[in-house]
Amino acid sequence: MDLISEGLVSKTARVMETLLEEQKSTSLRKIAEKCNMPKSTLHRILSSLEEEGWVYRNPRKREYRIGIRFMCFAQKWRLNHELALLAHPLMESLSEVSGETVVLAVREKKEIRCLEVVETSNPIKYHFRIGTRLPIHAGAMGKIILAYSPLQVREEILSSPLQKFTDNTLTSPDTLRRELKLIRERGYSVSIEEVDIGGSAVGAPILGPEGELLAGLILDGLTHRIETRLEDMVPMVTETAREITDLVSS
Numbered sequence: 001m002d003l004i005s006e007g008l009v010s011k012t013a014r015v016m017e018t019l020l021e022e023q024k025s026t027s028l029r030k031i032a033e034k035c036n037m038p039k040s041t042l043h044r045i046l047s048s049l050e051e052e053g054w055v056y057r058n059p060r061k062r063e064y065r066i067g068i069r070f071m072c073f074a075q076k077w078r079l080n081h082e083l084a085l086l087a088h089p090l091m092e093s094l095s096e097v098s099g100e101t102v103v104l105a106v107r108e109k110k111e112i113r114c115l116e117v118v119e120t121s122n123p124i125k126y127h128f129r130i131g132t133r134l135p136i137h138a139g140a141m142g143k144i145i146l147a148y149s150p151l152q153v154r155e156e157i158l159s160s161p162l163q164k165f166t167d168n169t170l171t172s173p174d175t176l177r178r179e180l181k182l183i184r185e186r187g188y189s190v191s192i193e194e195v196d197i198g199g200s201a202v203g204a205p206i207l208g209p210e211g212e213l214l215a216g217l218i219l220d221g222l223t224h225r226i227e228t229r230l231e232d233m234v235p236m237v238t239e240t241a242r243e244i245t246d247l248v249s250s
Contacts, residue, residue, distance in 0.1 A: 008045070098236055105141050111136060137176060138170065139191045140190060140220070144183060165195045165196070188203060200226040
């Protein structure tokens with residue numbers, strides 16, 4: 001059932017707000033009264049939300065409550081928000097010391113989303129915005145996240161066509177597999193103009209208490225600035241990532 005029609009988005013939001021306010025399952029009649037909405041319209045909205053997992057309906061009592069999908073989404077948002085808050089001061093320090101932009105990002109299915117960005121004061125730079133999508137198979141961020149993702153995720157990505165952004169993008173699955181193995185062994189990734197000509201980066205993983213991947217951290221800048229200081233950049237990024245990992249685990 002398609003929820004997209006004039007005024008229906010705001011009605012759906014009212015329904016979700018009402019369910020969030022309730023401490024337990026709520027009847028259709030009570031929800032309709034609180035939302036000031038006809039039961040027929042409300043039932044269509046609730047049925048669509050139930051199909052998608054956002055709402056749960058108790059078949060015996062014919063009552064509704066927030067579904068597991070919404071709770072998982074809210075939990076993930078809270079964890080990402082807290083991770084960004086913890087990481088920000090250390091990202092600022094790394095940016096100040098290196099003179100480059102620092103980006104924190106997480107995997108969302110087959111894409112990567114920027115979670116936090118600390119831009120360099122250097123006027124010549126590549127811009128990132130919170131929420132920006134990045135490729136998962138190319139660049140320092142893509143490779144560090146893919147390298148530390150579960151094997152099933154890696155193979156799913158590697159079995160799909162790999163987009164070529166520049167001549168330096170690795171599009172051979174076998175070559176990329178070897179690169180990802182090397183990244184896991186040494187604990188960091190390097191990208192030299194794999195996504196943008198003139199841009200390079202160094203990345204490291206941020207891990208959870210059980211060693212699971214939480215996010216990726218990269219130091220990004222112009223190629224001539226990164227390449228000439230690579231020996232200094234790598235320990236800067238890996239140490240900062242370890243410090244964030246320690247904060248998360250403490």
